[in-house]
Amino acid sequence: MGPRNLFLTNSPESSNDCEDNPTRNRGFSKRGDNDLDPDECMQRTGGLFGSRRPALSGTGNGDTSQSRSGSGSERDSWKSEAEGGESNDIQGPKVTYIPPPPPEDEDSIFAHYQTGINFDKYDTILVEVSGHDAPPAILTFEEANLCQTLNNNIAKAGYTKLTPVQKYSIPIILAGRDLMACAQTGSGKTAAFLLPILAHMMHDGITASRFKELQEPECIIVAPTRELVNQIYLEARKFSFGTCVRAVVIYGGTQLGHSIRQIVQGCNILCATPGRLMDIIGKEKIGLKQIKYLVLDEADRMLDMGFGPEMKKLISCPGMPSKEQRQTLMFSATFPEEIQRLAAEFLKSNYLFVAVGQVGGACRDVQQTVLQVGQFSKREKLVEILRNIGDERTMVFVETKKKADFIATFLCQEKISTTSIHGDREQREREQALGDFRCGKCPVLVATSVAARGLDIENVQHVINFDLPSTIDEYVHRIGRTGRCGNTGRAISFFDLESDNHLAQPLVKVLTDAQQDVPAWLEEIAFSTYIPGFSGSTRGNVFASVDTRKGKSSLNTAGFSSSQAPNPVDDESWD
Numbered sequence: 001m002g003p004r005n006l007f008l009t010n011s012p013e014s015s016n017d018c019e020d021n022p023t024r025n026r027g028f029s030k031r032g033d034n035d036l037d038p039d040e041c042m043q044r045t046g047g048l049f050g051s052r053r054p055a056l057s058g059t060g061n062g063d064t065s066q067s068r069s070g071s072g073s074e075r076d077s078w079k080s081e082a083e084g085g086e087s088n089d090i091q092g093p094k095v096t097y098i099p100p101p102p103p104e105d106e107d108s109i110f111a112h113y114q115t116g117i118n119f120d121k122y123d124t125i126l127v128e129v130s131g132h133d134a135p136p137a138i139l140t141f142e143e144a145n146l147c148q149t150l151n152n153n154i155a156k157a158g159y160t161k162l163t164p165v166q167k168y169s170i171p172i173i174l175a176g177r178d179l180m181a182c183a184q185t186g187s188g189k190t191a192a193f194l195l196p197i198l199a200h201m202m203h204d205g206i207t208a209s210r211f212k213e214l215q216e217p218e219c220i221i222v223a224p225t226r227e228l229v230n231q232i233y234l235e236a237r238k239f240s241f242g243t244c245v246r247a248v249v250i251y252g253g254t255q256l257g258h259s260i261r262q263i264v265q266g267c268n269i270l271c272a273t274p275g276r277l278m279d280i281i282g283k284e285k286i287g288l289k290q291i292k293y294l295v296l297d298e299a300d301r302m303l304d305m306g307f308g309p310e311m312k313k314l315i316s317c318p319g320m321p322s323k324e325q326r327q328t329l330m331f332s333a334t335f336p337e338e339i340q341r342l343a344a345e346f347l348k349s350n351y352l353f354v355a356v357g358q359v360g361g362a363c364r365d366v367q368q369t370v371l372q373v374g375q376f377s378k379r380e381k382l383v384e385i386l387r388n389i390g391d392e393r394t395m396v397f398v399e400t401k402k403k404a405d406f407i408a409t410f411l412c413q414e415k416i417s418t419t420s421i422h423g424d425r426e427q428r429e430r431e432q433a434l435g436d437f438r439c440g441k442c443p444v445l446v447a448t449s450v451a452a453r454g455l456d457i458e459n460v461q462h463v464i465n466f467d468l469p470s471t472i473d474e475y476v477h478r479i480g481r482t483g484r485c486g487n488t489g490r491a492i493s494f495f496d497l498e499s500d501n502h503l504a505q506p507l508v509k510v511l512t513d514a515q516q517d518v519p520a521w522l523e524e525i526a527f528s529t530y531i532p533g534f535s536g537s538t539r540g541n542v543f544a545s546v547d548t549r550k551g552k553s554s555l556n557t558a559g560f561s562s563s564q565a566p567n568p569v570d571d572e573s574w575d
């Protein structure tokens with residue numbers, strides 16, 4: 001889109017929306033400093049996970065019995081969308097946006113980009129599986145013993161070799177085990193859960209779903225942003241092509257009636273953002289009795305204090321099989337220990353934990369540079385960098401929605417073709433922006449953290465952190481929009497001495513572990529800045545995350561393939 005449209009959807013109050021609260025926090029990601037879909041946050045409550053702003057309705061005490069009973073004010077909040085537009089937008093206009101259907105032709109369904117020169121280097125990445133009786137990893141797709149249709153789809157998708165997270169997760173999921181998997185950005189986590197789930201469904205002889213007012217899917221996949229659930233849906237549609245499994249996607253910012261129409265036509269795999277999912281469950285369009293698989297993608301985000309309450313409600317909904325009766329799968333590139341502990345409530349006690357990759361999860365295929373740039377020099381520096389970059393696709397991350405518009409407009413004035421994506425833009429505009437960026441019409445996308453996770457866009461060669469995020473995990477996700485699937489990428493971050501010092505220590509660790517140059521000035525700040533609770537040494541762990549159960553007697557390293565075992569020095573640095 002062009003510069004003229006940039007401000008169309010911004011109301012004055014949205015600029016001050018507390019979504020944009022730049023309050024810094026360290027470590028454990030709080031929703032308070034991120035730009036997330038407001039409608040997905042509609043049921044934020046207090047209780048266990050805390051709250052950043054009052055719930056729009058409901059008791060706000062996090063008492064799951066409210067949702068179990070299906071009555072009371074929380075249930076009213078589920079209804080609100082139908083009764084006057086979006087749940088998040090009770091005073092706003094009714095949401096009428098109906099997203100265009102994705103192309104139906106086979107070429108578009110299977111369109112993919114090439115794996116990069118470093119794809120084969122995945123084989124050298126260290127992997128550890130912890131938990132009892134892990135099935136051995138598989139080395140090839142053939143070993144997974146998938147049905148012919150799935151194998152055909154895998155081939156048409158251009159997959160010839162498994163990535164490490166797929167080698168380990170596929171047999172674990174096929175064996176019916178619960179899983180928490182932590183693997184670097186862009187390394188194929190989506191297929192790692194979709195393929196074995198589809199294999200199970202095919203094996204169980206799923207029957208074609210038919211038109212029904214109440215649909216009972218076998219699988220629910222939740223993710224934190226609309227664009228990400230849509231992407232997961234497209235992957236599900238690709239891998240289920242030619243089968244009778246029907247995947248459906250529903251997300252906020254679109255007409256509720258449209259979501260319902262998609263569902264009633266049949267639904268085996270439901271890809272959803274939490275707010276819309278709870279709305280649809282409240283409207284009794286989705287029954288949960290048949291759920292066999294519950295997937296939390298970007299699981300640390302799905303369990304943190306923003307979405308945690310919704311997820312707790314989801315697993316307490318009437319009809320939802322208990323954790324013993326369903327298979328629960330969690331995937332992310334980051335998994336803070338506090339969140340892993342919360343996750344235990346969702347998983348069977350014997351769940352397996354797979355850790356793939358370097359400390360902190362930063363992908364080694366991304367060349368990271370940190371520049372000291374003060375607040376008032378940032379714009380000038382940005383323009384200088386973008387002029388040097390030329391037409392290569394670049395994502396520029398800023399901390400607030402207001403700033404995203406401001407910087408995008410500024411760049412357009414500088415004749416740099418730019419669009420923007422953030423939580424205050426209408427869904428239609430968000431999708432348009434992403435489309436314009438994907439196709440190269442606007443090679444620069446200014447984004448808030450709403451675009452930090454999961455998005456898989458071909459040819460993003462650069463990520464610029466105009467503002468550093470408040471947590472190191474968010475940094476890892478943001479820079480992971482480039483350097484995907486064995487391709488190389490570059491990340492440049494502006495470090496402001498006035499506001500970013502708390503990040504120096506974890507940043508040095510992430511850079512060191514990804515074998516990047518660490519500027520001396522950054523190291524100096526890191527060593528002079530005491531971060532309470534930050535335990536990472538600059539040498540750090542070998543793995544992206546540590547299983548919090550590690551150290552308990554129940555742990556072992558079953559499933560460790562000898563070719564991928566860490567060396568003893570690395571092993572020592574595990575804790």
Ligand SMILES: Nc1ncnc2c1ncn2[C@@H]1O[C@H](COP(=O)(O)OP(=O)(O)OP(=O)(O)O)[C@@H](O)[C@H]1O
Nearest residue numbers: 159161162163185186187188189190333454456485
């Ligand atoms: N085995 C494979 N062979 C070739 N391409 C693959 C393979 N597995 C995944 N891909 C492709 O790699 C890209 C990245 O995959 P995906 O989006 O699942 O990564 P991810 O690990 O979920 O990343 P993030 O942490 O950012 O969410 C996608 O385009 C996907 O189609």
